[in-house]
Amino acid sequence: MTSTLPNANDLWFLPLGGTGEIGMNLNLYGHSKAWLMVDCGASFQSPLDPKDDSNPKAKTYDVVAPDASYIEARKDSLCGIVLTHAHEDHIGAVTSIWPNLACPIYATPFTAEVLRRKFYQKGMYEDLPIHVVAPNTTLDIGPFTVTWLDITHSLPEPQAIKITTAVGTIFHTADWKIDKNPVLGVPFDPSVFHSMSKEKVLAMVCDSTNALRDGYSASEKSCENGLGKIISQAKGRVVVSCFASNVARLITIVKIANLNGRYVALFGRSLENMVSIARRCGYWPDELKLTHRRHIGYLPPHEVLIIATGSQGEPRAGLAKLASNEHRDCDLDEGDTVIFSSIVIPGNEKPISKIVNTLKSRGIEVIQSESCNETIHASGHPCRNDLIDMYGYVSPQVAIPVHGEAQHMIANAEIAKTTGVPKQLTGKNGDLFILKSHISIKRNFVKAGRVALSN
Template sequence: MTPGADDLWFLPLGGCGEIGMNLNLFGHNGAWLMVDCGITFEAGPGGSNQVQMPDPSFIAAHSQSLVGVIATHAHEDHIGALPNLWPQFRCPVYTTAFTAAVLRNKSAGRGAQAPEPIIEVLPGDERQIGPFSVRWIPITHSTPETMALEIITPAGSVLHTADWKIDTAPIIGEPFNARHFQAVGERGITAVVCDSTNAMVSGYTPSEGEVAKGLAGAIAACTGRVVIACFASSVARLQTVSRIGHRTGRRLGLLGRSLQTMVSCARSVDLLGPDFAVIESSHLGYLPPEEVLVLATGSQGEPGAALSRLAADTHPALSLEPGDTVIFSARTIPGNEAAVGRLSERLAQRGVTVAHADDAETTLHASGHPCAGELRDMYQWLKPGVAVPVHGEQRHMQANAQIARSTGVPLALTGENGDLFYLAPEAGVKRRAAATGRLALGQDGTLNPVI
């Protein structure tokens, strides 16, 4: 299966019909370009989290035609599989400085070979990668330096949104700039491949600036120790909490290896401001309760994470007492409700006040994905000939397709992993064109098919 000089193809091997585990291929003139290569977490033997990733057999068999991999941002579901799968590709990886730092760290942490070369790009850069001309367009998301991609070929062009939202107050990085996407529409775009995660939610996603206000009010009302549980990759949230601590006279500590890692990566590329200050976690236990502010891992109820150890009073750096507060500044991912509920109950039994972003009256968390209003705006700016919803279950992608049609997009195509989407010269879908599947990462680093 080889694209010709007049063809522009899109072939997802992961992330289409599911949330997570993204692996996207674009084909033109005998060549393939990969965008993202991520993982997901599933319940494994004994109830532990098992790392799973797309089976790359199709593109591994065509690796001589793979001209490059582009990592759009630093989330696990977009780069987490690269340390393990890159040896099957052995082509350049293009990404921004922060994502490159995270990718190198992940590779070292797994004892895997880091992809090479990793070619660092800047917002607005244009590169020729095989027959593809690629322009990196900054777009706001819940982790820094996320990039949309304008992929241009003589056969046609496609805008791959990556994960995104419209954030006019992002805390870190520049605000969302609609003009970038209006310009793409003015140049003319054959198709858009678009994030569907929140397509069923009306309106617009709150900004990180709104989260900062909500957290500031919640923390100011607390008298004892305060623990904020959030995703480590939300660097803007980390910066926000640091600033609130400074204003409220609290010292900030980090509990959890992934938080330490993400802070190290962000500092290495100067993403955190000079006011970001943390103390050694071993010092937290010696401070008066009203001076303690903690960022902790474990917002999804993960066994062994910092928050679970605090709930069990087994963390070596800190003990929680009645009058302390834990704020979940993260949404509960579907499937994790029971684990988060048990964790919350254990905290409450210790006399700790628990607040969840899922049911708080103030904004304590904001998604990184576009709601229906944002999707509508994007389609109106781009005016594509074809919309291909991805990054969602079928119900999310169908809702995204309906929004596209309602804004005047002539054709919206939905499918699933392994379907070949013809974007040019004629639009259409060939079902099950490529074999797909999942690989599970064993504790010894081996990859095994998921049956």
């Protein structure tokens, strides 16, 4: 029987969320009678039973997170929570789960600011142990030496994590892709990861989201031409819906609007909050001006560009209100254009389709990335060639695919095998990956589950 705490000769990986599914990432690393948590994410409009993820009739809850009761019962052995970036599926459950843990939290400045505001919204203002860590910093956290490494994704300050212990090193990629022209932040630097091959990395825990897609993930910069062409040709109002956290995309859209003589307004509190954080952290260019949403409805249609929340069909978001002609600040008319600068996240097909059909019935042109000849969205995750390159740089002894459903993780493991990684381990939430003193998986070590959180 495996002990519930690792000893000084052990190195364990225990995912409670995000392995066998896309989203809700919560990862535990164990060594020398201590645990380290990497990310603590949530999902939205999801069921509590993973088997119902694709069932449109399953009961869903507004906010869902991994069941953290295993580590809550062992909180005295938890050294801290390390956050890789500010996406909801990586930090969205922190404010709900942290009060039961009361451990230090480590995050880069942008992620820390996003998190602070989340705590403030819950009425938690004081004694928050959020330690702000500069990118590319190394810290000792209990028996773990943690190094934050710049990587490219789709928001400011994404970090991969290198975890070094006395018995081995693990490279945790978090969300990433190879982007040499990311619009915002530093370009992908292969030398950072190639240098790890000299360290004999024991295991690489790797994002699998796009492992079934050939080629490389498109650069964020590539969206500039596609969006620019469509917006420059539009006659009436333009509405662009995208993920609020993608600050680089927001900057691109506003730049294009300025070049085309359009005023820009934000429809959605999450967009306003994200731009405010980007300004505070120095990521928003001073020359990019925004118009208050209350003014945008009085302008001629050809001078209007609205960035709206709701790209996943959220019924209370800005785009849904515009589609149903219920937004108090602006109406859309026949001949206007709505651009979905996003993908359809599996499970959201029905609500998105409802909004698209409503818009089209009103004579509004709808452009979606899946059917558009222009590049209007770039994924933040690695495709097949990105993975081939990264496995080649790092040369780990073991590949552990995560952040994907079974088919994505199997594809990731096969890519690792073809690039010469000696061993591949695929599992699911609740499985214990034993990396030292021997390599194996203890299936169903923890009963993994989901819990509903209050907003």
